[in-house]
Amino acid sequence: MIFLLAMGGIAIDVAYQMTATGEMQRSMEAAALAGAGKLGFNDTVFPGVRAAAIQYAGLNPYHNAFGNLINLDPNPGNAPNGDIVLGVWDNGAFTPSLDGGVVNAVRCQSATNVQTSFLRVLGFQTLPVSAQAIAIANPPANPPPTGCMFPIGLSSCFFGGNTSLGCGATVTFISSSDQSAVGANTSAWVSMLPTCGTSGGGACANNVNTPSTSAAI
Structure with missing residues (x-):
């Protein structure tokens, strides 16, 4: 007991x-x-x-x-x-x-x-x-001391395969709105629309983007 x-x-x-x-x-x-x-x-x-x-x-x-x-x-x-x-x-x-x-x-x-x-x-x-x-709690990486941080959101469509909806396009960033040498301007917008051929039912060719002509930012 x-x-x-x-x-x-x-x-x-x-x-x-x-x-x-x-x-x-x-x-x-x-x-x-x-x-x-x-x-x-x-x-x-x-x-x-x-x-x-x-x-x-x-x-x-x-x-x-x-x-x-x-x-x-x-x-x-x-x-x-x-x-x-x-x-x-x-x-x-x-x-x-x-x-x-x-x-x-x-x-x-x-x-x-x-x-x-x-x-x-x-x-x-x-x-x-x-x-x-x-x-x-990992904070985001700091930008360079002289850099400028600007958030950009992209659709997942651009990272997928080529489709009739235009997905699969290459996302390109250039440094100048007039396509001049790197460093000519601070930055520029690039068209997010793919360049499509005239054959194949409008399918996109070569995954290439057309730069826009908007003014540099």
């Missing part, structure tokens, strides 16, 4: 430990995602990243019945073993950032001990609980 009671007590305490671990893992994932969502192009956003991670960790305590809040340390110095660490995720590995301008991931981690109910009879007053999560 004593053996059965001991085994039952172990099962209860270990189950509680596993539940708390799962809930803490959920909290760390929420914190890491919240922090990564605040990442930007430079270190001016880092305080907001850490604040968001702290907020969402606090909103997701482990084992709500006891209100065990998770209070992450902001770790502004970005110590490698801190609760909130900003770094670089590359090829499946996380490296704490030594350069504030190179960050694409946030790692959140926490560890604590939970009180036991039955194992304390055997001398185990607490059981360890820990969790860690990494969230990634």
Whole structure:
């Protein structure tokens, strides 16, 4: 009977430990995602990243019945073993950032001990609980310092095979509206309509586009 009671007590305490671990893992994932969502192009956003991670960790305590809040340390110095660490995720590995301008991931981690109910009879007053999560947010590549960024949307039609609808045309970009040497003007529009032959039922020939004559931008 004593053996059965001991085994039952172990099962209860270990189950509680596993539940708390799962809930803490959920909290760390929420914190890491919240922090990564605040990442930007430079270190001016880092305080907001850490604040968001702290907020969402606090909103997701482990084992709500006891209100065990998770209070992450902001770790502004970005110590490698801190609760909130900003770094670089590359090829499946996380490296704490030594350069504030190179960050694409946030790692959140926490560890604590939970009180036991039955194992304390055997001398185990607490059981360890820990969790860690990494969230990634890769910003778009920056344009060159002297470059100009302009978004362009293209239909998938141009990347398919030749069809009677005109798909399969080559998308061409030229540097001048009058087809002069590269660099004569800043840029130009090119016709997105394929050049079609007079035979074969109007099928497009050679996948070539006709440059437009609109003024250079």
